Amino acid sequence: MRGILRYFRRNPSLMLGIALLASLALFVVIGGMMVDIEDARPLSAPTLRAPSWDYPFGTDRQGRDLLAVMIAGTPLTLRIGFIAGFLGVGIGTVLAFIAAYYRGALDTVIRGVADIGLTVPGLLVLIIIAVSLKGTLTVNQMAIVVASLAWLYPTRTIRAQVLSLRERGYVEVARLSGMSGPAIIFFELMPNLLPYLAATLVNAVSAAILASIGLEVLGLGPIDAPTLGMTLYWVNFNAAMINGWWWWWAAPTVIIVTVFLGLFFLTVGLDEIANPRLRRSA
Amino acid sequence: MTRPVLRVEGLSVAFDHPLGKVQAVDDVSFALMPGERFGLAGESGSGKSTLALSILRLIKPPGHIEAGSVWLDDARIAHLDDNGIRQLRLAGIALVPQGSMNSLNPVLRIGGQIADAFADHGLRLGYRQEQRRIAALLDAVGLPASVARMYPHELSGGMKQRACIAVAISLRPKVIIADEPTSALDVVVQRQVMATLARVQQELGAAVILVGHDMGLMAQFVDRLGIMYAGRLVEVAPIADIIARPRHPYTRALIAALPSLEQRGVLAGIPGLAPSLRELPSGCAFHPRCALATDRCRTKRPALRDIAGAQIACHLA
Amino acid sequence: MLPLIEAVNVGKRFAGGIGREGTLALAGLSLAIHPERPSVIAVVGESGSGKTTLARLLLGLVEPTEGMVRYRGEDLRRLGRDARRAFRRDVQAVFQDPYGVYNPFYRVDHVLAMPVRRFGLAASRSEARDLIGEALRAVGLRPEEILGRYPHQLSGGQRQRVMVARALLPKPKLIVADEPVSMVDASLRATILGSLRKLTDEHGISILYITHDLATAYQVSDAILVLYRAHLAEAGAIEPVVRRPQHPYTQLLVSAIPRAHVERDWLVQENEMPRNGVGLTPEGCVFADRCPHAVGLCVAGPPMLHHTETRRAIACVQYREHAVLSAGALGEVLSP
Numbered sequence: 001m002r003g004i005l006r007y008f009r010r011n012p013s014l015m016l017g018i019a020l021l022a023s024l025a026l027f028v029v030i031g032g033m034m035v036d037i038e039d040a041r042p043l044s045a046p047t048l049r050a051p052s053w054d055y056p057f058g059t060d061r062q063g064r065d066l067l068a069v070m071i072a073g074t075p076l077t078l079r080i081g082f083i084a085g086f087l088g089v090g091i092g093t094v095l096a097f098i099a100a101y102y103r104g105a106l107d108t109v110i111r112g113v114a115d116i117g118l119t120v121p122g123l124l125v126l127i128i129i130a131v132s133l134k135g136t137l138t139v140n141q142m143a144i145v146v147a148s149l150a151w152l153y154p155t156r157t158i159r160a161q162v163l164s165l166r167e168r169g170y171v172e173v174a175r176l177s178g179m180s181g182p183a184i185i186f187f188e189l190m191p192n193l194l195p196y197l198a199a200t201l202v203n204a205v206s207a208a209i210l211a212s213i214g215l216e217v218l219g220l221g222p223i224d225a226p227t228l229g230m231t232l233y234w235v236n237f238n239a240a241m242i243n244g245w246w247w248w249w250a251a252p253t254v255i256i257v258t259v260f261l262g263l264f265f266l267t268v269g270l271d272e273i274a275n276p277r278l279r280r281s282a
Numbered sequence: 283m284t285r286p287v288l289r290v291e292g293l294s295v296a297f298d299h300p301l302g303k304v305q306a307v308d309d310v311s312f313a314l315m316p317g318e319r320f321g322l323a324g325e326s327g328s329g330k331s332t333l334a335l336s337i338l339r340l341i342k343p344p345g346h347i348e349a350g351s352v353w354l355d356d357a358r359i360a361h362l363d364d365n366g367i368r369q370l371r372l373a374g375i376a377l378v379p380q381g382s383m384n385s386l387n388p389v390l391r392i393g394g395q396i397a398d399a400f401a402d403h404g405l406r407l408g409y410r411q412e413q414r415r416i417a418a419l420l421d422a423v424g425l426p427a428s429v430a431r432m433y434p435h436e437l438s439g440g441m442k443q444r445a446c447i448a449v450a451i452s453l454r455p456k457v458i459i460a461d462e463p464t465s466a467l468d469v470v471v472q473r474q475v476m477a478t479l480a481r482v483q484q485e486l487g488a489a490v491i492l493v494g495h496d497m498g499l500m501a502q503f504v505d506r507l508g509i510m511y512a513g514r515l516v517e518v519a520p521i522a523d524i525i526a527r528p529r530h531p532y533t534r535a536l537i538a539a540l541p542s543l544e545q546r547g548v549l550a551g552i553p554g555l556a557p558s559l560r561e562l563p564s565g566c567a568f569h570p571r572c573a574l575a576t577d578r579c580r581t582k583r584p585a586l587r588d589i590a591g592a593q594i595a596c597h598l599a
Numbered sequence: 600m601l602p603l604i605e606a607v608n609v610g611k612r613f614a615g616g617i618g619r620e621g622t623l624a625l626a627g628l629s630l631a632i633h634p635e636r637p638s639v640i641a642v643v644g645e646s647g648s649g650k651t652t653l654a655r656l657l658l659g660l661v662e663p664t665e666g667m668v669r670y671r672g673e674d675l676r677r678l679g680r681d682a683r684r685a686f687r688r689d690v691q692a693v694f695q696d697p698y699g700v701y702n703p704f705y706r707v708d709h710v711l712a713m714p715v716r717r718f719g720l721a722a723s724r725s726e727a728r729d730l731i732g733e734a735l736r737a738v739g740l741r742p743e744e745i746l747g748r749y750p751h752q753l754s755g756g757q758r759q760r761v762m763v764a765r766a767l768l769p770k771p772k773l774i775v776a777d778e779p780v781s782m783v784d785a786s787l788r789a790t791i792l793g794s795l796r797k798l799t800d801e802h803g804i805s806i807l808y809i810t811h812d813l814a815t816a817y818q819v820s821d822a823i824l825v826l827y828r829a830h831l832a833e834a835g836a837i838e839p840v841v842r843r844p845q846h847p848y849t850q851l852l853v854s855a856i857p858r859a860h861v862e863r864d865w866l867v868q869e870n871e872m873p874r875n876g877v878g879l880t881p882e883g884c885v886f887a888d889r890c891p892h893a894v895g896l897c898v899a900g901p902p903m904l905h906h907t908e909t910r911r912a913i914a915c916v917q918y919r920e921h922a923v924l925s926a927g928a929l930g931e932v933l934s935p
Binding site for chain 3 (some may be wrong): 544547
């Protein structure tokens with residue numbers, strides 16, 4: 001335990017990031033026990049009430065208790081981000097290893113697709129995909145839409161890392177000891193990449209959350225879900241800012257900022273683990 | 283009686299490490315005569331490179347000079363402030379570093395790097411005069427004048443090392459410290475580079491400290507040789523004496539470890555491992571690997587004593 | 600009897616970029632290693648000589664651009680899975696860098712356990728432990744001091760010896776040692792080279808000792824190949840080639856080694872190096888511009904490999920009155 005605390009002193013970013021995300025998690029868990037989630041649906045409460053003892057976050061125009069919305073919506077938004085981020089990095093890792101280890105035609109194809117994909121504006125593609133899907137989106141479908149592009153950048157960056165690692169002496173020794181390609185990838189290359197993969201994952205989750213909020217604010221998200229992005233969509237739709245209903249946009253904004261700050265500090269902290277040269281001395 | 287151009291007295295350098303202090307150099311003293319070629323030989327961990335760099339105060343934290351002093355021509359180096367030591371570097375004492383590939387700036391032409399040296403030391407020359415000086419320097423190291431306009435990557439390893447020598451002699455220093463200058467080079471190129479170094483050194487009248495581990499190279503190049511082990515000087519003597527009559531057991535073992543080209547089957551090593559500088563053996567640092575170790579060797583650290591024109595740190599000398 | 604591994608006029612040229620000519624890493628070389636006549640063969644040359652390329656070609660880590668490498672008569676590139684596995688068991692390697700060859704994620708046990716597992720060398724864990732212990736002892740290490748440690752906890756010399764132990768595990772017939780001691784302290788070199796020599800004398804394993812250090816090659820080898828700029832200059836039994844070198848390059852190499860003698864003629868010899876006015880041509884001898892004996896014939900075409908003594912072959916026009924050595928016969932010159 002003391003060792004962990006000592007490490008946090010050397011790596012304050014990691015500590016801060018974890019603290020921010022943990023407090024959000026606490027908010028959701030404890031809040032879920034104290035508040036009725038059903039109040040996040042429309043017509044649960046009187047409309048447009050400013051924050052008060054009964055409704056600490058106020059209510060919106062459709063009669064949703066905003067506290068309940070935040071408690072219900074935060075995990076939904078995070079879920080989209082995590083699913084998309086994991087899918088993106090998962091696919092990206094597999095493609096990156098295949099491209100970097102085997103080189104040749106496979107590498108050219110994978111690299112080409114990723115490069116072309118990266119030059120196309122991501123949000124534009126997502127909008128087109130979202131608009132083309134029939135019917136309304138569920139939260140999980142939203143995650144898959146975002147994941148469809150989330151693998152591009154991780155593929156490139158992880159490929160670059162693997163390219164440098166595969167030239168190491170221990171890879172040649174492994175070949176001479178009779179190891180096969182996939183075994184080398186899994187046993188020799190992967191362990192050395194874990195810190196880098198973790199940092200990439202957090203980055204990808206961040207980006208995925210941002211992309212999903214972006215789509216939702218444009219009205220292309222799961223219209224019935226009380227996610228943070230959808231809340232902002234309704235804020236826009238009802239011109240809440242002009243009308244002075246400040247509590248309506250304040251709550252989701254604070255939570256989104258907390259999420260991103262938490263993920264950002266987590267990334268910086270993980271970067272320090274991944275790249276020993278960045279490490280502060282004790 | 284000529285005075286030494288460089289004097290090192292009781293120099294100790296340590297590195298602070300959370301796991302314990304590392305004594306890289308332990309109470310080393312020697313004197314260098316003008317124009318002399320002095321060798322510092324030892325294996326990895328002997329402290330020879332650290333000693334050479336600390337003469338120029340090039341040791342970075344967590345390493346620091348614990349004790350001792352260095353005199354250049356009767357001027358004490360330790361007293362100099364940062365600006366003073368900067369002026370001294372290159373103009374008074376120059377360094378030819380190990381690994382010339384990493385010592386030359388890859389984005390500057392060779393001529394530019396020499397010009398930098400001039401500028402840094404306040405030498406204001408007109409353009410043509412500067413170019414002539416640079417051409418003369420390159421000629422002194424056997425490189426054509428066209429090299430001044432080239433980038434380091436256009437030169438071979440030997441040429442790069444000779445360019446480093448040109449930089450080192452650009453301000454006519456009194457002492458040249460060459461830290462394993464040929465370790466990355468082939469034997470043939472090595473001979474070219476060392477011959478160049480010998481020639482410029484003689485023309486300048488400068489003294490040379492050659493740091494290395496190749497006893498054959500030392501035998502053919504230096505006038506006097508100091509052997510280092512575990513941060514301590516264990517033997518200092520004229521080179522002919524060391525080759526013909528090595529006194530310290532480690533020196534004898536080092537010479538025996540040099541593979542001969544005359545007779546096969548005489549390759550000898552030194553048993554055991556080099557000591558950890560964090561936990562040095564008691565008494566004489568070499569005793570765990572010495573076949574002649576006595577109880578005295580295990581308990582009392584031998585001091586460097588003068589014996590018949592040489593200095594040796596061994597109870598059995 | 601088929602040679603274990605055979606290079607048949609094998610050469611490697613690295614492709615150049617756009618508008619840039621490729622580099623010739625190794626010109627056509629033929630060499631055969633016979634398992635029933637174990638010996639230590641040194642391949643000596645400087646950087647750019649092609650010695651490392653030759654090692655990598657023989658290990659199958661790189662493909663030749665001309666000629667081929669055969670394992671027990673079959674082209675390396677066409678080996679089936681079982682044959683490839685047998686090849687990897689028979690031919691092992693030790694590399695120069697005792698640092699990069701270890702995966703920093705694992706303890707050193709990992710690098711020893713790998714061949715045991717992959718080649719199925721042991722039936723049980725305890726058998727594997729015994730095998731590994733035996734291999735470590737064969738190179739002069741004590742298993743209890745080595746196993747369980749991380750690479751950074753061992754010295755360079757220990758790490759290199761563990762690598763030799765690793766190479767021994769599959770009981771190979773040939774170990775290709777590429778500069779195994781150049782990054783190790785002088786005092787340890789003898790021990791490591793001594794254990795390599797023991798492998799040949801006591802276990803019948805052939806060693807291909809790749810190095811730039813002619814002196815250690817002389818001490819530990821039975822035969823030698825001297826390479827210069829991708830070409831073979833001189834080859835033969837170790838004593839005649841080193842004590843009475845005949846190729847001008849070998850002579851230069853031998854004279855350039857500084858000896859620990861009281862007589863100091865080394866530097867003087869540099870200043871007495873003759874410079875000839877002969878330039879290099881693409882077809883001619885690659886040493887022509889530095890050779891004190893260069894003549895017009897040297898730039899006209901490449902020198903043939905001449906069989907000047909029973910156990911010596913030289914690629915130099917000075918010896919053109921001797922018979923030309925046929926491609927496969929180099930093996931006979933090296934190990935009779």
